[in-house]
Amino acid sequence: MKEQHVRLSLVALIFLILLLCVYSAARLQAAPPAIPADQPANRPPGGPTRLLRYADISKDKVVFSYAGDLWTASREGGAAVRVTASTGDKLYPKFSPDGKTVYFSKSTVNFGYIAIFYATKQGNTWSAPQPVSFTGVYRDTDPVVSADGKRLYFSSDRPLPDKSFVDFDYHLFYVELSGNKIISEPAV
Numbered sequence: 001m002k003e004q005h006v007r008l009s010l011v012a013l014i015f016l017i018l019l020l021c022v023y024s025a026a027r028l029q030a031a032p033p034a035i036p037a038d039q040p041a042n043r044p045p046g047g048p049t050r051l052l053r054y055a056d057i058s059k060d061k062v063v064f065s066y067a068g069d070l071w072t073a074s075r076e077g078g079a080a081v082r083v084t085a086s087t088g089d090k091l092y093p094k095f096s097p098d099g100k101t102v103y104f105s106k107s108t109v110n111f112g113y114i115a116i117f118y119a120t121k122q123g124n125t126w127s128a129p130q131p132v133s134f135t136g137v138y139r140d141t142d143p144v145v146s147a148d149g150k151r152l153y154f155s156s157d158r159p160l161p162d163k164s165f166v167d168f169d170y171h172l173f174y175v176e177l178s179g180n181k182i183i184s185e186p187a188v
Contacts, residue, residue, distance in 0.1 A: 053066070053091075054093060056095050057075060058095040060074065061074060061075060061099055062075055065089075065091055065092075069085055070082070070102065070104060083119050083126045084104075086129065088107055090105070091105045091106075091141075092104055092143065099121070100120060101118055102119050103116060103117070105140075105141040105143065116131065116135045117129040117131050117132065118130060118180060137158070138156050138165075141170075142154055149177060150178075151174045151176060152177050152182070154172075154174070156171065156186070173186040173187060174187060
């Protein structure tokens with residue numbers, strides 16, 4: 001009888017520990033607060049700021065990812081302005097050397113789809129994000145513009161020349177740029 005009581009207590013303790021672990025994991029995985037429909041598009045979500053990620057700096061601005069979208073702010077500080085407002089996570093933003101174009105990765109939650117997009121500064125606002133011309137078939141990510149603005153480097157699982165496609169086998173590629181226009185096919 002005493003053994004049975006000890007086993008039952010042990011099972012109850014294990015169950016409580018598992019329940020606590022699941023609860024803690026769920027709290028850690030909680031999504032950032034959603035932006036209510038009646039809140040202006042250029043305002044960050046209410047509540048405490050959680051995690052500003054993947055920042056890049058131009059001569060006068062900083063761009064970063066927050067709550068799944070991209071935001072810019074002055075290097076001196078001040079209010080952030082939303083660059084993107086769409087589904088999917090926007091990651092790894094990089095300014096062009098003149099600070100007028102932002103290239104970034106847009107992905108689904110599980111990274112089954114990830115592509116490179118860009119937005120351009122038009123006065124005080126940003127254009128709607130557009131995919132770059134070569135993206136969409138393979139997983140293209142991590143865009144970086146060369147210091148002279150003539151190349152866009154990126155990582156991709158597209159096949160190397162004369163090789164077969166291998167899922168999630170990433171390599172470094174580049175395309176030639178003229179302003180924010182892509183003027184070549186991806187090369188290794």
